[in-house]
Amino acid sequence: xxxxxxxxxxxxxxxxxxxxxxxxxxxxxxxxxxxxxxxxxxxxxxxxxxxxxxxxxxxxxxxxxxxxxxxxxxxxxxxxxxxxxxxxxxxxxxxxxxxxxxxxxxxxxxxxxxxxxxxxxxxxxxxxxxxxxxxxxxxxxxxxxxxxxxxxxxxxxxxxxxxxxxxxxxxxxxxxxxxxxxxxxxxxxxxxxxxxxxxxxxxxxxxxxxxxxxxxxxxxxxxxxxxxxxxxxxxxxxxxxxxxxxxxxxxxxxxx
Amino acid sequence: xxxxxxxxxxxxxxxxxxxxxxxxxxxxxxxxxxxxxxxxxxxxxxxxxxxxxxxxxxxxxxxxxxxxxxxxxxxxxxxxxxxxxxxxxxxxxxxxxxxxxxxxxxxxxxxxxxxxxxxxxxxxxxxxxxxxxxxxxxxxxxxxxxxxxxxxxxxxxxxxxxxxxxxxxxxxxxxxxxxxxxxxxxxxxxxxxxxxxxxxxxxxxxxxxxxxxxxxxxxxxxxxxxxxxxxxxxxxxxxxxxxxxxxxxxxxxxxxxxxxxxxxxxxxxxxxxxxxxxxxxxxxxxxxxxxxxxxxxxxxxxxxxxxxxxxxxxxxxxxxxxxxxxxxxxxxxxxxxxxxxxxxxxxxxxxxxxxxxxxxxxxxxxxxxxxxxxxxxxxxxxxxxxxxxxxxxxxxxxxxxxxxxxxxxxxx
Numbered sequence: 001x002x003x004x005x006x007x008x009x010x011x012x013x014x015x016x017x018x019x020x021x022x023x024x025x026x027x028x029x030x031x032x033x034x035x036x037x038x039x040x041x042x043x044x045x046x047x048x049x050x051x052x053x054x055x056x057x058x059x060x061x062x063x064x065x066x067x068x069x070x071x072x073x074x075x076x077x078x079x080x081x082x083x084x085x086x087x088x089x090x091x092x093x094x095x096x097x098x099x100x101x102x103x104x105x106x107x108x109x110x111x112x113x114x115x116x117x118x119x120x121x122x123x124x125x126x127x128x129x130x131x132x133x134x135x136x137x138x139x140x141x142x143x144x145x146x147x148x149x150x151x152x153x154x155x156x157x158x159x160x161x162x163x164x165x166x167x168x169x170x171x172x173x174x175x176x177x178x179x180x181x182x183x184x185x186x187x188x189x190x191x192x193x194x195x196x197x198x199x200x201x202x203x204x205x206x207x208x209x210x211x212x213x214x215x216x217x218x219x220x221x222x223x224x225x226x227x228x229x230x231x232x233x234x235x236x237x238x239x240x241x242x243x244x245x246x247x248x249x250x251x252x253x254x255x256x
Numbered sequence: 257x258x259x260x261x262x263x264x265x266x267x268x269x270x271x272x273x274x275x276x277x278x279x280x281x282x283x284x285x286x287x288x289x290x291x292x293x294x295x296x297x298x299x300x301x302x303x304x305x306x307x308x309x310x311x312x313x314x315x316x317x318x319x320x321x322x323x324x325x326x327x328x329x330x331x332x333x334x335x336x337x338x339x340x341x342x343x344x345x346x347x348x349x350x351x352x353x354x355x356x357x358x359x360x361x362x363x364x365x366x367x368x369x370x371x372x373x374x375x376x377x378x379x380x381x382x383x384x385x386x387x388x389x390x391x392x393x394x395x396x397x398x399x400x401x402x403x404x405x406x407x408x409x410x411x412x413x414x415x416x417x418x419x420x421x422x423x424x425x426x427x428x429x430x431x432x433x434x435x436x437x438x439x440x441x442x443x444x445x446x447x448x449x450x451x452x453x454x455x456x457x458x459x460x461x462x463x464x465x466x467x468x469x470x471x472x473x474x475x476x477x478x479x480x481x482x483x484x485x486x487x488x489x490x491x492x493x494x495x496x497x498x499x500x501x502x503x504x505x506x507x508x509x510x511x512x513x514x515x516x517x518x519x520x521x522x523x524x525x526x527x528x529x530x531x532x533x534x535x536x537x538x539x540x541x542x543x544x545x546x547x548x549x550x551x552x553x554x555x556x557x558x559x560x561x562x563x564x565x566x567x568x569x570x571x572x573x574x575x576x577x578x579x580x581x582x583x584x585x586x587x588x589x590x591x592x593x594x595x596x597x598x599x600x601x602x603x604x605x606x607x608x609x610x611x612x613x614x615x616x617x618x619x620x621x622x623x624x625x626x627x628x629x630x631x632x633x634x635x636x637x638x639x640x641x642x643x644x645x646x647x648x649x650x651x652x653x654x655x656x657x658x659x660x661x662x663x664x665x666x667x668x
Contacts, residue, residue, distance in 0.1 A: 056553040057420070059275065063419075066429075103538045104552040107537060107538050107552065108537060108548070109552070129275050129276075130275060130538070130541070132273070132276065152276075155275075155276045155277035157280045180438070181433075181436055
């Protein structure tokens with residue numbers, strides 16, 4: 001099933017006012033721990049998971065995820081291992097999995113070869129924060145050919161015209177960056193945020209995911225009615241660091 | 257320059273691989289830069305500023321003793337060390353400073369490797385009244401202490417970057433992270449001809465003042481064009497600066513000299529185009545040849561010269577290399593110290609460790625040339641900032657004694 005329809009089907013569940021997407025950095029602290037964390041996340045009720053293939057230059061990420069990328073690479077995790085792991089995980093759980101990474105990982109692997117593997121694995125979408133549509137001619141052609149959705153990113157600085165343009169390239173859902181800056185800092189869900197979300201909604205028909213700075217049930221609650229998916233990124237990485245893997249399931253379950 | 261139709265590309269290299277949050281910021285920057293470039297008055301204002309605040313035009317010095325020593329081509333040195341703040345970095349920074357004023361922004365940020373670009377940016381910020389934050393790899397903070405001191409004294413905040421390899425590339429990532437947070441009031445003064453479009457074009461434009469002057473000067477002093485022009489290449493801004501004066505002169509050979517570190521086979525170098533370890537990639541917002549592994553992870557680079565210790569290289573230079581217009585060579589740390597020593601003793605000139613790379617290759621080739629031929633070495637900066645590194649490399653006893661005494665004085 002296409003990501004978009006999967007999301008719409010999940011949203012049709014009256015119990016679910018909003019979907020939850022979580023983020024993991026593959027190989028941090030280890031693939032073995034990733035496996036346990038994902039199990040906790042799925043049992044806690046997560047609807048989608050983005051798996052970040054680590055890159056040495058994660059320009060759009062904040063300190064926690066930067067360190068996780070770096071430690072994963074220092075621990076020796078390879079792109080090959082990430083793909084093999086993703087294959088196993090995707091076969092184990094029914095929820096959609098996405099790859100998040102930077103463009104060089106695809107470029108160096110061979111962009112088409114990467115799409116082929118991702119399709120075999122059953123990956124539903126790609127989030128590539130450093131690949132604007134202007135640079136992605138080959139990439140966007142391949143997303144259609146291989147049926148993998150390119151998740152486009154809206155930012156508070158995006159104009160309505162730009163949002164519409166991005167929306168034409170995007171499929172699956174739109175990832176709305178909640179505020180300026182990098183991942184991992186608190187976001188104020190204030191009036192300005194409200195009008196930003198209205199602008200997002202007005203300029204695309206795709207479901208809206210909101211990420212950056214969402215770490216508590218209050219944050220998730222405040223997104224109900226404004227967004228379709230709440231993205232929890234840095235918070236679960238910190239949670240595993242501070243309280244261990246077993247804290248993840250209850251944390252996720254407590255978010256809604 | 258062989259610029260293809262796709263904007264911001266040089267052959268297959270360049271582009272603007274930027275996060276969406278910066279899209280509008282880059283649109284504004286492209287507009288402001290295009291307007292400045294199309295306005296002759298802007299360039300005049302820039303030249304006049306560099307003539308009154310810095311030391312432009314910088315001299316072209318005939319190095320008669322070195323020329324005699326090698327017994328071949330006549331060696332001329334383009335003296336970018338005589339710029340205010342001691343390096344060619346001032347050219348780009350003052351130019352971008354004028355642009356920042358036009359855009360109405362109040363704060364500048366920059367990355368720095370050797371610290372020269374940081375010092376130049378802090379200087380510009382002080383002069384124009386901008387707030388200033390400089391990102392510098394922790395390793396570079398340690399090895400370029402004098403420049404850190406001056407940046408702070410000039411009123412800038414220096415942030416040591418502890419992620420990644422703690423060098424220039426990591427400082428660039430951190431500067432971008434700042435920029436995506438504060439793009440409304442902040443301009444990122446990229447220090448070299450790298451990064452997303454329009455930076456390579458913009459920095460090359462400001463640095464072209466070097467080549468424009470050098471071309472006039474060599475014809476004036478020597479009567480004709482040089483046979484060869486040498487420049488060190490980290491990101492490539494001083495090289496692009498001087499090369500642009502001669503790109504259209506097919507008879508002038510252009511040679512870029514990269515950091516050979518411990519040797520091209522050692523794995524401890526920063527030679528992208530002269531070595532065999534680099535491959536095409538996309539990082540830090542642009543496409544070029546990067547020192548990276550087979551997964552696309554950037555590898556650690558090494559050079560005695562912090563300013564050359566970088567994983568990528570200008571997309572413009574990569575294109576010129578691919579076309580065969582610029583030849584690339586590498587100089588090892590050891591060769592650099594010998595060339596530096598020789599230049600000081602023979603000419604009374606102290607090149608920066610970065611610039612000394614260009615001297616190495618020129619010295620290797622000068623002897624094979626006729627005495628009726630001229631070569632130009634672009635001396636991108638002065639070596640004063642490297643006093644700790646150079647003194648250490650020379651294992652200088654009286655310097656060590658001085659440091660010990662100072663240490664005692666501070667109760668170390």
